[in-house]
Amino acid sequence: MASDAQGESGGLVFHPMDQFIVKPLFGDGPVGMFTITNVTFWMALTILTVVLLLVVGSSGRSIIPSRAQSVAELAYGFIRKMVEDVAGKDALPFFPYIMTLFMFIVVANFLGLIPLAFTTTSHFAVSVVLALLVFITVTVVGFVKNGMAFLGLFWVSSAPLALRPVLAIIEVISYFVRPVSHSIRLAGNLMAGHAVIKVFAGFAAIAVVSPLSVAAIVAMYGLEILVSFIQAYVFTILTCVYLKDALHPSH
Amino acid sequence: MATDTQAGQEMPYQEELAGECVVDGYAVGMPQLCFDWWGNQIFWLAITLIVIFFVLSRIALPRIAAVLAERQGTITNDLAAAEDLKAKAVAAEEAYQKALVTARAEAQKIIDAAKEEIKADLNDAIAKADAEIAARAAEGEKTIAAIRSSALENVKAVAEDASKEIVAVMGGKADGKAISSAVATRMKG
Amino acid sequence: MEGELAHIGAGLAAIGSGAAAIGVGHVAGNFLSGALRNPSAAPGQTAMLFIGIAFAEALGIFAFLVALLLMFAV
Numbered sequence: 001m002a003s004d005a006q007g008e009s010g011g012l013v014f015h016p017m018d019q020f021i022v023k024p025l026f027g028d029g030p031v032g033m034f035t036i037t038n039v040t041f042w043m044a045l046t047i048l049t050v051v052l053l054l055v056v057g058s059s060g061r062s063i064i065p066s067r068a069q070s071v072a073e074l075a076y077g078f079i080r081k082m083v084e085d086v087a088g089k090d091a092l093p094f095f096p097y098i099m100t101l102f103m104f105i106v107v108a109n110f111l112g113l114i115p116l117a118f119t120t121t122s123h124f125a126v127s128v129v130l131a132l133l134v135f136i137t138v139t140v141v142g143f144v145k146n147g148m149a150f151l152g153l154f155w156v157s158s159a160p161l162a163l164r165p166v167l168a169i170i171e172v173i174s175y176f177v178r179p180v181s182h183s184i185r186l187a188g189n190l191m192a193g194h195a196v197i198k199v200f201a202g203f204a205a206i207a208v209v210s211p212l213s214v215a216a217i218v219a220m221y222g223l224e225i226l227v228s229f230i231q232a233y234v235f236t237i238l239t240c241v242y243l244k245d246a247l248h249p250s251h
Numbered sequence: 252m253a254t255d256t257q258a259g260q261e262m263p264y265q266e267e268l269a270g271e272c273v274v275d276g277y278a279v280g281m282p283q284l285c286f287d288w289w290g291n292q293i294f295w296l297a298i299t300l301i302v303i304f305f306v307l308s309r310i311a312l313p314r315i316a317a318v319l320a321e322r323q324g325t326i327t328n329d330l331a332a333a334e335d336l337k338a339k340a341v342a343a344e345e346a347y348q349k350a351l352v353t354a355r356a357e358a359q360k361i362i363d364a365a366k367e368e369i370k371a372d373l374n375d376a377i378a379k380a381d382a383e384i385a386a387r388a389a390e391g392e393k394t395i396a397a398i399r400s401s402a403l404e405n406v407k408a409v410a411e412d413a414s415k416e417i418v419a420v421m422g423g424k425a426d427g428k429a430i431s432s433a434v435a436t437r438m439k440g
Numbered sequence: 441m442e443g444e445l446a447h448i449g450a451g452l453a454a455i456g457s458g459a460a461a462i463g464v465g466h467v468a469g470n471f472l473s474g475a476l477r478n479p480s481a482a483p484g485q486t487a488m489l490f491i492g493i494a495f496a497e498a499l500g501i502f503a504f505l506v507a508l509l510l511m512f513a514v
Contacts, residue, residue, distance in 0.1 A: 017512060020282035021273055022291060033290040043299040050303050054311035061314065063322050076315045086487065096308035104303055124283045125292035133300075181498045188501035191283060195508075234494035237487055280513040 016198040020122060020191065038118045042111060046120070049107045075103065079236065086240035090247055097137070098243075101130060102236040109190060109228035113221070122190035124183065131183035134239045142246035153249040182238060189231050193224040403438070410434045450510035453503050460500020467492040 025036045054075070057068030065073060079099045083091050105121055112119025120126050142150040154171040156164060197220050203213040272278065272285035282288070414430045471489045475482035 015277050017278045017280075017282055018276075021278050022282065022285075022288040023273070031288050031291050033294050035291055037291055037295075039288075039292050040295050043295050047299055047302050047306075051306055054315070055306060058311060058315050058318060061318050061321075063318075063325055065318075069318070072311070072315055073319060076312065076319070082487070096304065096312055099312065100300060100304040100307055103307065104300060120292070120296070122283070123288075123292055125289040126296050129293050129296055181495075181502075184505060185494060185498040185501055187283065188505050189497070191508075192501060192504050230490065230494075234490055237491060238494065241491065278512075281508055284509075284513055 014198070014202065016195045016202065019118070019194060019198060022118075022123075039120055039123075042108070042118045042120050045111055046104060046108045049111065050103050053107075054103070075099075082237060083240055086237060087243040088247060091240070091243050094137075094141075094243060098236060098239055101134070101239060102232055105130070105186065105235055106229060106232035109232055110225075112190065112194070113224055113228060119190055119194055122187055122194055124187045127183040127187035128179070130186070130235070131179040134182065134242060135179040138239075138242045138246045141243070142249060145247060146249055150246070150249050153245060157250075178242065182235065186231050186235050189227055193220065193227055196220055197224065407431075407434055407438060410438070446510045450507040453507040453510060456503020456506070457500045460497055460503065463496035463499070464493050467496055 022031055022037050022039055024031060025038060025041055029035070031037055053068060054072045057066070057072045060066050060069055062069065076099070079102050080092075080095060083095050083098055087094070108119070108121045108126075111117055112122065142153070146152075154168045154175065156167045156171065159167050197217055200213045200216045200220060204210045204217070206213075272280070272282060272287055411427075411431050411434050414434060415427070418424075418430065467489065471482075471485070471492075475485075
């Protein structure tokens with residue numbers, strides 16, 4: 001295998017994808033459905049961080065907020081404004097759901113930046129489930145709220161009549177591609193960043209290029225901090241956009 | 252890849268295609284596409300999402316919303332109170348100005364009255380003093396007149412006496428009547 | 441032999457990342473030129489900027505994914 005070959009030549013002693021291996025936390029057994037793995041550990045840490053930030057942080061209930069409370073309020077206001085602005089006022093019942101998505105993704109992304117961490121959101125299993133949840137929610141909400149009129153989303157009434165069937169096919173395809181791009185964007189971005197950092201880290205073993213490689217790791221790390229937030233933001237705002245389509249299907 | 256590995260590693264690599272994802276601690280292929288792990292990840296993800304959702308929707312979000320609403324209320328109240336206080340301050344200032352104007356007018360009035368009073372007093376005093384002066388002057392004049400008249404009388408008497416003595420010394424018989432008329436004529440002249 | 445071909449394919453697929461870079465630059469550049477023309481309207485459109493960047497970048501990520509698949513999974 002590639003990793004073995006490079007390991008022997010003294011360069012890359014680890015595989016850039018090894019950081020994504022799911023392994024049991026206790027013992028060496030196989031990974032079953034309910035095995036406690038590093039996924040469990042990092043997701044528990046995600047829950048803990050969210051609770052610390054939003055529940056413990058806001059427990060003061062003070063009029064003049066403490067530092068943690070103002071961060072919690074900032075996150076709250078940020079997502080609430082996004083839901084109101086992008087999806088509309090009638091999307092506010094979905095606010096806790098969207099807030100859950102955002103908080104989970106952003107916290108998991110940032111926890112994944114800790115060295116030696118396991119990035120839960122870099123796995124397609126996670127991002128596909130998140131995206132499918134959004135897709136199913138949006139579709140169900142669309143049909144429940146609008147009935148068959150929801151299909152008008154695919155029938156572009158502003159286009160010339162001859163073009164409409166063609167556009168309808170394109171619209172349907174793009175509608176079903178949404179969860180794919182939605183999930184791959186999130187997991188792909190994180191996986192790409194982490195893998196690139198690992199690749200640069202592998203080059204650090206070669207003395208000649210190691211300063212360059214360390215500098216590149218620092219730069220990539222900065223970029224990853226940005227990407228961690230932006231991907232969470234983009235995932236959330238796209239959820240809002242899809243939700244708006246479901247609530248107001250007319251173009 | 253597989254071509255340069257030894258025969259010994261050929262086997263696990265083949266196994267990987269059958270579903271083995273990790274060989275000798277190394278990932279085989281992309282760990283993301285190892286479907287053996289999906290069940291585990293999806294299970295824990297579902298638990299995580301459910302926990303976060305309930306924590307957020309039951310505790311965190313209502314609390315933060317309450318805090319924000321409370322702060323909004325406090326700010327509104329404080330603003331209203333500030334507006335109230337401002338109005339009060341304006342009213343107080345107005346009252347103060349009014350009081351100042353009345354006080355000034357009052358003071359002016361008092362000053363005027365005092366001035367009048369003082370003037371009247373002064374006039375009185377002057378008049379009194381004038382009268383006294385006039386009375387004193389009249390008295391003095393009277394005294395002077397009395398003194399003058401008594402002095403004239405005395406002069407007349409002395410002159411008559413002296414004239415009678417002189418006439419007697421000269422050896423004549425002093426005729427009183429003639430002497431006094433002569434003295435009177437002389438004194439008149 | 442198949443492995444080498446897969447590596448060549450991975451390299452070719454990685455070109456797609458560069459194409460996505462062009463796309464992202466296009467989105468950001470046009471946003472900036474528009475924002476400089478009408479700065480007052482810019483803050484309201486940053487969400488659209490990020491959505492545009494995300495769509496452009498997603499395709500680059502697809503290319504990267506194809507490269508990774510060819511590298512590690514074929």
